[in-house]
Amino acid sequence: MMLKNDLLLRAAKGLAVERAPVWLMRQAGRILPEYRATRAKAKNFIEFVKNPELACEVTIQPVDILGVDAAIIFSDILVIPEAMGLPYQMIEAKGPWFEHTVKNKTDIDNLKIAEAADLDYVMQALRLTKKELNDRVPLIGFAGAPWTLFAYMIEGSGSKTFSKAKQFLYTQPELSHQLLEKITQSTINYLKGQVIAGVDIVQLFDSWAGVLSEKMYYEFSLKYISKICDALSPLVPVTVFAKDAHYAVQKISETSCNSIGLDWTIDPLTARKFSGNKTLQGNADPCLLYASDKKIIEETQLMLNAFGKERYICNLGHGLYPDIDKEKVKLFVQVVKEYKW
Amino acid sequence: MMLKNDLLLRAAKGLAVERAPVWLMRQAGRILPEYRATRAKAKNFIEFVKNPELACEVTIQPVDILGVDAAIIFSDILVIPEAMGLPYQMIEAKGPWFEHTVKNKTDIDNLKIAEAADLDYVMQALRLTKKELNDRVPLIGFAGAPWTLFAYMIEGSGSKTFSKAKQFLYTQPELSHQLLEKITQSTINYLKGQVIAGVDIVQLFDSWAGVLSEKMYYEFSLKYISKICDALSPLVPVTVFAKDAHYAVQKISETSCNSIGLDWTIDPLTARKFSGNKTLQGNADPCLLYASDKKIIEETQLMLNAFGKERYICNLGHGLYPDIDKEKVKLFVQVVKEYKW
Numbered sequence: 001m002m003l004k005n006d007l008l009l010r011a012a013k014g015l016a017v018e019r020a021p022v023w024l025m026r027q028a029g030r031i032l033p034e035y036r037a038t039r040a041k042a043k044n045f046i047e048f049v050k051n052p053e054l055a056c057e058v059t060i061q062p063v064d065i066l067g068v069d070a071a072i073i074f075s076d077i078l079v080i081p082e083a084m085g086l087p088y089q090m091i092e093a094k095g096p097w098f099e100h101t102v103k104n105k106t107d108i109d110n111l112k113i114a115e116a117a118d119l120d121y122v123m124q125a126l127r128l129t130k131k132e133l134n135d136r137v138p139l140i141g142f143a144g145a146p147w148t149l150f151a152y153m154i155e156g157s158g159s160k161t162f163s164k165a166k167q168f169l170y171t172q173p174e175l176s177h178q179l180l181e182k183i184t185q186s187t188i189n190y191l192k193g194q195v196i197a198g199v200d201i202v203q204l205f206d207s208w209a210g211v212l213s214e215k216m217y218y219e220f221s222l223k224y225i226s227k228i229c230d231a232l233s234p235l236v237p238v239t240v241f242a243k244d245a246h247y248a249v250q251k252i253s254e255t256s257c258n259s260i261g262l263d264w265t266i267d268p269l270t271a272r273k274f275s276g277n278k279t280l281q282g283n284a285d286p287c288l289l290y291a292s293d294k295k296i297i298e299e300t301q302l303m304l305n306a307f308g309k310e311r312y313i314c315n316l317g318h319g320l321y322p323d324i325d326k327e328k329v330k331l332f333v334q335v336v337k338e339y340k341w
Numbered sequence: 342m343m344l345k346n347d348l349l350l351r352a353a354k355g356l357a358v359e360r361a362p363v364w365l366m367r368q369a370g371r372i373l374p375e376y377r378a379t380r381a382k383a384k385n386f387i388e389f390v391k392n393p394e395l396a397c398e399v400t401i402q403p404v405d406i407l408g409v410d411a412a413i414i415f416s417d418i419l420v421i422p423e424a425m426g427l428p429y430q431m432i433e434a435k436g437p438w439f440e441h442t443v444k445n446k447t448d449i450d451n452l453k454i455a456e457a458a459d460l461d462y463v464m465q466a467l468r469l470t471k472k473e474l475n476d477r478v479p480l481i482g483f484a485g486a487p488w489t490l491f492a493y494m495i496e497g498s499g500s501k502t503f504s505k506a507k508q509f510l511y512t513q514p515e516l517s518h519q520l521l522e523k524i525t526q527s528t529i530n531y532l533k534g535q536v537i538a539g540v541d542i543v544q545l546f547d548s549w550a551g552v553l554s555e556k557m558y559y560e561f562s563l564k565y566i567s568k569i570c571d572a573l574s575p576l577v578p579v580t581v582f583a584k585d586a587h588y589a590v591q592k593i594s595e596t597s598c599n600s601i602g603l604d605w606t607i608d609p610l611t612a613r614k615f616s617g618n619k620t621l622q623g624n625a626d627p628c629l630l631y632a633s634d635k636k637i638i639e640e641t642q643l644m645l646n647a648f649g650k651e652r653y654i655c656n657l658g659h660g661l662y663p664d665i666d667k668e669k670v671k672l673f674v675q676v677v678k679e680y681k682w
Contacts, residue, residue: 160501163662166628170636210585213605213626244551246587247606264554265588285554287507295511321504 003200005137008070011313012201012237012258012279020304020312021069022336023140024329025241026319027062028074031326034061045090049076052124059129063137066326067333070138070201073129073194075122077144077205080186081153083114088152101156102168108179114186116193123197130198141199143191145206145242146183146228147221153179162211169220176220184224188231195235202232203239203261210244217248226255233258239281243318250274264317268306280307283317289328296328300335309341344541346478349411352654353542353578353599353620361645361653362410363677364481365670366582367660368403369415372667375402386431390417393465400470404478406667408674411479411542414470414535416463418485418546421527422494424455435498442497443509449520455527457534464538471539482540484532486547486583487524487569488562494520503552510561517561525565529572536576543573544580544602551585558589567596574599580622584659591615605658609647621648624658630669637669641676650682 003009007021029035038057042048049055055074063071078088078096088098102108116123130139152158154165169176191202204225209217225240232238233256240252241261249271252260259279262271264286271280288299304314314336320329344350348362370376379398383389390396396415404412419429419437429439443449457464471480493499495506510517532543545566550558566581573579574597581593582602590612593601600620603612605627612621629640645655655677661670 161627161662163628163631163664166626167631170628170632210606214608216626244585244606247608247611265551265585267555267588270588285507285557286502287504287511290504290508291511321502323504 003135003138005069008138008140008313009200009237011311012239014258014277014279014311017309019339019341020307020309020314020336022314022333023068023070023072024062024066024316024320024332025072027066027068027329028058028072029320030322031320031324031329032061032065034058034065045076046088049074049079050121052121052128055125056128056132059125060132063133066329067337068137070140071129071133072140072142072203073122073126073199075125075142077142077149077207078152079119079122080114080143080149080183080190083118083190084111084182084186086111086153095158096152098152098156102153102179105175105178108175108182111179111182113182113189115189116196119190119193122190123193126194126197126199138200139198141191141194141202143187143202143204143228145204145209145221145240146180146187146224147212147217148206148208149183149187150176150180150220151208151211153183162208166211166216169216180220180224184227187228191228191232192235195232199236201237201239203241204228206240206242206245209242209248212245214247217245218251222248222251222255225252225257229256239313241281253278259313261315262317268303272307277311279311279313281313281315283315284332286316286318286321286324289320289324289332293328293331296331297335300332301339304336304339304341344476344479346410349479349481349654350541350578352652353580355599355618355620355652358650360680360682361648361650361655361677363655363674364409364411364413365403365407365657365661365673366413368407368409368670369399369413370661371663372661372665372670373402373406375399375406386417387429390415390420391462393462393469396466397469397473400466401473404474407670408678409478411481412470412474413481413483413544414463414467414540416466416483418483418490418548419493420460420463421455421484421490421524421531424459424531425452425523425527427452427494429493437493437498439493439497443494443520446516446519449516449523452520452523454523454530456530457537460531460534463531464534467535467538467540479541480539482532482535482543484528484543484545484569486545486550486562486581487521487528487565488553489547489549490524490528491517491521491561492549492552494524503549507552507557510557521561521565525568528569532569532573533576536573540577542578542580544582545569547581547583547586550583550589553586555588558583558586559592563589563592563596566593566598570597580654582622594619600654602656603658609644613648618652620652620654622654622656624656625673627657627659627662627665630661630665630673634669634672637672638676641673642680645677645680645682
């Protein structure tokens with residue numbers, strides 16, 4: 001099975017490319033009317049995520065509509081806590097909410113280490129998507145990084161500070177490591193299952209990296225990300241996206257990951273200096289896509305030039321916001337595709 | 342009028358000190374039962390802020406109870422938008438909310454440039470506090486940085502992304518500069534009034550610096566901060582605290598500010614490297630104060646050693662969280678006071 005467009009995989013591996021590949025975090029999402037139509041077929045967000053046909057449908061939409069160089073499976077990072085025994089709800093305009101949170105050793109002991117089979121609906125969605133994609137572009141699998149999942153499992157919801165989760169790290173470091181280890185093992189099982197089901201590359205999302213200090217980040221987050229990279233990178237390329245962990249670019253580059261996702265607060269040239277030979281991914285401000293066409297073209301070209309053609313995957317520095325005009329997204333994609341380095 | 346304890350002012354000016362001064366952002370706040378008792382005397386948050394006697398009371402409480410080396414006037418950064426003609430409410434557990442937001446040129450034209458006299462209740466609170474403090478410690482005045490105030494005035498409330506405010510920057514750069522200029526002039530008037538009313542030093546809080554890219558930050562935030570520094574630093578020392586603007590330490594050090602506030606994601610030695618001869622302030626993770634006494638002592642001492650005795654003001658990297666135990670805060674203060682560099 002040869003991919004017709006394997007730019008993303010070559011870029012991730014540091015191989016030669018004709019141009020940088022482009023995809024966008026949250027490309028399958030509310031910016032597309034087609035997504036909203038598919039979403040309306042499910043009773044709620046959780047059922048949507050658990051429906052392989054619907055997940056496949058929205059995964060492929062941006063490939064057709066936006067012309068991106070990769071599909072990323074539609075799912076949610078919190079499927080892992082759920083598979084471990086901690087179900088959640090997605091509350092409209094509020095975000096995730098867990099009825100039960102992890103409070104002590106018993107709670108941790110009661111969690112199971114998830115197996116790929118526990119997430120069979122994701123595996124089904126992946127197999128279906130892989131088939132429907134018909135090797136047009138690579139399929140990206142993903143998981144939340146252990147610290148980010150831990151943060152939700154302790155906090156029970158989103159938070160500006162994640163102060164409860166951090167309090168747990170500060171007061172219960174040993175229990176924290178036990179929980180992080182269980183999440184890590186579950187994530188490795190899950191991502192290995194994704195590879196068997198057909199993903200060509202995986203990304204770890206450490207959405208809440210930025211609330212930790214550098215020292216805490218290495219102890220409670222990067223250590224586990226590194227384990228996952230070691231388990232997965234012999235199979236498929238691995239991208240680590242640690243949002244707001246500006247201090248960690250160099251240490252992330254010392255893991256066995258293949259590429260490093262960057263948010264828009266990090267300067268491309270600075271990131272190049274600290275990231276060795278790793279591929280970089282990012283990092284346009286999503287709000288740039290609110291701007292005039294002229295501004296989008298100018299700023300995107302500056303970014304493309306700063307990162308260079310090789311070892312680069314063009315993306316935003318965070319997910320698309322729901323009210324961004326899809327025409328602006330198409331323009332962004334087009335600018336990348338037409339750029340001459 | 343000689344201050345009995347002028348450590349903070351000497352540290353801010355880079356003069357010799359016996360030890361580093363210590364105070365804490367949000368030291369006047371919900372961690373103190375005494376604050377909660379005073380707060381209960383006012384009908385709501387806005388009336389609390391506008392009552393000089395109550396503001397004075399809670400400003401002095403942490404000096405008496407926690408033993409900090411400075412008092413910071415109890416107030417709110419959003420008094421400036423209000424004085425410019427944009428009133429707000431503080432909604433319990435939600436945060437600030439503006440009924441009217443800035444949407445276009447007419448809205449900007451309709452805003453007035455605030456004068457110190459428009460904020461007479463703050464001036465009264467300052468004069469009263471200065472008198473009651475009886476020169477025991479310096480009195481810190483403050484204001485929100487123009488970008489942070491702009492963000493609330495456009496967005497109308499807090500936000501994880503401030504995408505509406507950023508959309509305005511991207512789509513209406515000229516109007517954005519007009520509004521930022523008006524906020525800047527208002528802030529200069531306000532802070533000059535604070536100096537006349539008795540403050541010994543001022544701090545600018547750029548709470549939402551971190552949502553901007555480096556380039557946007559210089560254009561839409563630091564430019565105006567720099568103007569305020571130029572207007573105020575001939576009168577009193579000025580501290581700039583730009584939360585999450587890790588990339589901007591060097592450029593902030595090139596303004597006429599005296600000291601730079603740091604959040605806990607910035608390494609002290611890295612900050613020293615990029616900040617020239619400026620004084621640094623910060624930067625313990627507030628969540629450290631949830632930890633055991635042993636851990637608090639160890640981590641605080643590491644931080645004190647890393648920053649060094651001179652040109653350093655000990656503080657947290659953000660405000661105290663409401664559920665932090667005041668005994669832990671006292672311990673933190675004590676560790677600083679007893680540390681031998």
